[in-house]
Amino acid sequence: MSRSLLGEARSRYATGDYQAGLDLTEQAIALLLQDETPSDEDLALALNIKGECQRYLGQLPEAIASYDAAWKHARRTKELAIQSMIASNRGIGYLSQGRIEEGIASQKIALELDLKKGDPEDIAYSRHNLGAALSEAKQTDEALSELAQAIAIRKEIGDWDQLLSSLSLQADILVALHRPEEAKAAIIEALELEELISNKTAMRHPLLVLADIHTAEGDHKAALGPLFAATALVEQMRARASNRAAFDLRYHEYYARCIEALFRTDNFEEAMQLIDQTRARVFSDHEQARLAGGEALAGMALRAEITKSLQPDEALIEMWLYRGSLKTLVTEPSGFGLYQLPDVVAIDTQQALSDLLSEGELRTDSGRAFNDSFLGAIAARAATLRRVYLVPHGIQFQFPVSCLRGGDGRYLCQDIEVAIIPSARSYLYLRARGHHPSRRSLVVGDPDGTLPFALEEARMVSTALNCPALLGREATTERVLGTLRGEVFDVVHFACHYVSAEGPEMSGLLMADGATITAQQIAQSALQANLVCTASCSSGLVPYSPTNDLVGFNGALLLGGTNSIISSIAPLHDRAALSFFKEFYRRYRDEDESGASAFSASQRDMIQSGEFSAPKYWAPLYLTGVS
The missing domain is CATH 1.25.40.10 (Tetratricopeptide repeat domain)
Structure with missing residues (x-):
């Protein structure tokens, strides 16, 4: 036997x-x-x-x-x-x-x-x-x-x-x-x-x-041939894979390299088309029939479809920092247009993040130029906009856009709700998927027993949502995954350590048994939720890639069935995080606000609080998805 x-x-x-x-x-x-x-x-x-x-x-x-x-x-x-x-x-x-x-x-x-x-x-x-x-x-x-x-x-x-x-x-x-x-x-x-x-x-x-050899020699045009040939072979592997969800989280690298080579050879329009096509192929293969009559939209046709689903006070803004220019594609209910903002030099995201979180402002010339160009993309529309769905590109996934500051000294999040979207197509996909009809919630807190504030946070959230909590040693990998697998939730809140592995699909949340719940396991669990919060240090930080939407914990959650996610790009201050989530869940549950509205309002409350008004307390958190 x-x-x-x-x-x-x-x-x-x-x-x-x-x-x-x-x-x-x-x-x-x-x-x-x-x-x-x-x-x-x-x-x-x-x-x-x-x-x-x-x-x-x-x-x-x-x-x-x-x-x-x-x-x-x-x-x-x-x-x-x-x-x-x-x-x-x-x-x-x-x-x-x-x-x-x-x-x-x-x-x-x-x-x-x-x-x-x-x-x-x-x-x-x-x-x-x-x-x-x-x-x-x-x-x-x-x-x-x-x-x-x-x-x-x-x-x-x-x-x-x-x-x-x-x-x-x-x-x-x-x-x-x-x-x-x-x-x-x-x-x-x-x-x-x-x-x-x-x-x-x-x-x-x-x-x-x-392709690496050609790239090292600076011959990006010669690199295109072998890159696309390698990508075609990867497509064959994916088609034969029995576990495609797990495979999707790995093969983004091949498309990312093709897109990068297209950018480097001035094939901007082709690069944008490939971004759309590859993100669509990975993110929503099984949803294609539900979108636009089964057409695999890309490029301008995709944006035309998006105009129909936006509210009058919403816009979807896609940005590319490419060869010193910040290119911006703005899609509104009235139409869409491609804009090139004033030239900026490539930003050092690590230095910029350090400046913002320690000093509260961008101190380098490149950081300030990026700030001004970024805000310039929405300046003409700011008076009529309530919410922006922002599709960053590359380095911008590592940047807390909510704390960019205008000439009047106000932060972006004080005037406009910002939700990060992995791709233009994923916006349509999440809109089509809609709200999950569930009031059931779950909290997982301090599994390894080293985060007393996380335990306090988990208990507070459990009380606010009137839901069960798996605390301390109860929160084993087997028990947590068993509770999540194939179920439908309103909210799932994690307050625990985040472990970063070399492969982003193997990074994850540390549980009581010393194992991690990885992005790969989340993708396989078929978890469906309206909101997942990973209140863990740097849980939302993903490596640079033109197809970042497929990498890491957030990508796995969206692939699996989550509509929106709150995560962080830097370590969180314990007491500030506790204060933020207390206000967030009050608004989300008691006042029935959407995730994006409750999130932005809670950031504004932090700014006005005095004690936690500095960006280092609230800027690391960001919201991904459609709520």
Whole structure:
């Protein structure tokens, strides 16, 4: 029975259904442990699969624990193949958690075991993995040496698919070392393997490296060809993926790079079209039939449709800081137009954010120019506008626009409600989805027991919303996800730590069991809510990318079924956050204001409060979505 469960778990893991694979593996382990003398071999294999599923679900500490347990059982067996496989996966797990030296040590153990076995295919595999680990430690000479040996073996035995991988990694390292001619030679050899390999979609990696080489040389036009070819292969991968929601959160990078290359080659209109098309494809594939009679609108046709859904005192403003000019596309009920504001230099968002949150104003010339240009986009309409749906681009996702200040000294949020929207199409999508008919709410507070103000905040929100709360040790990953999965809520409020991982889809909220609820898990949970608040430090900060709407926790929530989100781009002051949410929920529930109206009014109250009037207390918070 346990072996059949393990077989099914392997199948689920292979198709990307990691949660099902994990559940099945845990059942198999429970059965194995019922035996008086459980098989070390079976336990090693089961724990290895468990670790793999946990790693792909972003549960890195749990994955390491599973790999360590698997290794303990594997060492009791005489199966070198099992030992080397687990040592290798354990090394990858260590590297994923940033434990580079331990990762290298584990990969060296795997190589030693494979050398004992003498199987050239496995030896090449271990040398490749060791090379990858060494490159993470910047030990590039040693990494290239291991890769050269892996490449030689793979050529000799005709392992073309894996040879492609080794050549691509070799070229990656050579690009980083500024050795473009050697990198080109490796990539040309990799691309010549197309007829020999079975996994054609694997060609995306060398194509991307080739694009990197052209970009490093400043030839952005030459980079376009390989970038679009790589993107087409990614489309094929996505079409075959059984878990498309999880895949969507990763493949934005390919489109982002195409869009960036179009911008750099002055193809602005094509870049805007691609932004619309790719965001539409990822964000709302399953909603296409509900929008505009099934047409996949983009460009100006999309904006024409938006004019029909805006209220008379609303506007949707899309902005691009491109080659020193702030380009602005303003869509109103009366029509739309593309504007180019006075030239500004590229803004240093980290410095600007630091100035705003510490000094309360922008101190650099670029920051002040950005402030003036940004406000200039809406100045002519400010008197008639109540709400702006703002579609930032690139760096603007990292910038607290609510505290930009006009010549009269008033902050933007004092006169206009601002809601961030990931894309023009997502505005239509969220409008079409509409309000969820639910009064049910949930609060999750201080799961790890280190945030006393978060606990106080959670209790306050629970009282304000008259809803249950999972507090402290009650708030485990399993319990929280189990409560959210497939349910419909009015409000879900998280008051907890936010953990930022290298991959934004693996970042998430820290729970009582030490695991995180990741963006990927949220996307898979099918949570539907009118409002989700992640009152956690920097929970809304996303990395730069022309398609930022697909990255991080907010993108996952919108994909899953949430209409609006309150999150932050910087650490929150405990008492200020408590004060803000007390006023926000009073307005939201007692006065039945929309999320956007209650949010802006609460910011205005903070500005007028005296104690918390400085931007550092209220500017980090922002609202995303349509409420």
